[in-house]
């Protein structure tokens with residue numbers, strides 16, 4: 001009989017992010033018991049997995065995956081550690097992986113090595129008979145956690161009531177399924193960091209104002225790309241009555257930005273770019289648009305993880321790249337481009353701590369569970385939410 005275990009995703013704090021910043025250790029997996037610190041909340045795991053060596057875990061994962069065959073597909077987000085990525089059938093950004101999930105019609109299990117909102121999106125896009133599994137149920141996203149559904153619904157009601165018709169809700173992929181559903185139900189849409197500018201153009205063809213959730217930096221950087229002056233973009237402040245905005249400010253703004261950010265990408269500073277240019281006068285600085293406006297303005301280029309990978313891969317031998325994104329990805333790009341100099345702009349090595357919660361011990365646990373008929377950490381989105389969230393996702397697919 002299948003056993004389904006569901007636990008709420010724990011919110012992630014900034015302190016927890018910094019708990020993972022290490023300057024003195026390489027980013028390689030240790031037995032799980034050594035990785036867990038008192039400050040960090042991880043999902044409980046059967047004791048026998050806790051002390052297994054990296055070699056034993058790798059062997060068990062390889063064996064379980066082989067025995068499951070085509071019943072299982074493993075998806076690995078670019079920010080996952082190498083010890084997970086080596087087992088991924090597909091690797092990519094959140095949207096690419098969800099598309100991969102949707103195209104794997106024969107697989108019974110989709111194991112999403114990423115974070116919670118990605119697994120939700122995969123569940124929305126996959127067929128009803130497929131089960132989407134998140135190996136560690138506490139792998140959330142601190143940015144998505146900054147936009148609790150109830151808060152966003154209240155803000156939406158007030159904004160829509162104040163400005164009337166013509167405001168289009170747009171949410172970044174990094175949000176709950178319920179927020180995607182809010183967008184789908186109200187003429188809105190989802191975007192990724194690859195297509196945010198095209199999605200904004202789509203929205204402005206249908207309305208005169210965008211309410212953007214949850215990353216204020218991606219929203220602001222996208223608005224600037226479309227020529228919207230900074231003073232026409234306001235921030236809906238959390239924990240403030242009416243978001244700290246007057247009714248006139250809400251009416252005048254072209255873009256209302258939710259007060260959320262990525263704890264990893266906001267670590268990058270203009271001073272780090274200046275230092276990189278001092279050390280390497282020919283450096284090309286490429287950053288993710290979740291970085292602050294100042295950092296994006298100081299960089300040579302900005303774009304999604306897929307854009308960053310492509311840019312470095314296409315660089316001439318001998319070229320130098322200073323990268324502003326998550327360290328596991330930067331390290332991998334550097335390894336795969338030995339003819340170039342590729343380095344992270346932030347001298348303090350800081351992985352995305354929530355992505356890092358997918359330790360090989362969890363992957364071994366869920367795969368071996370499947371062999372015994374136990375389904376752990378299945379992520380499901382209720383049908384009503386999924387229906388409207390799918391509308392917002394499908395609108396995004398029509399945008400070019």
Ligand code: SF4
Nearest residue numbers: 141142143262264352
């Ligand atoms: S890198 Fe930032 S936005 Fe991406 S999953 Fe981690 S916390 Fe969330």
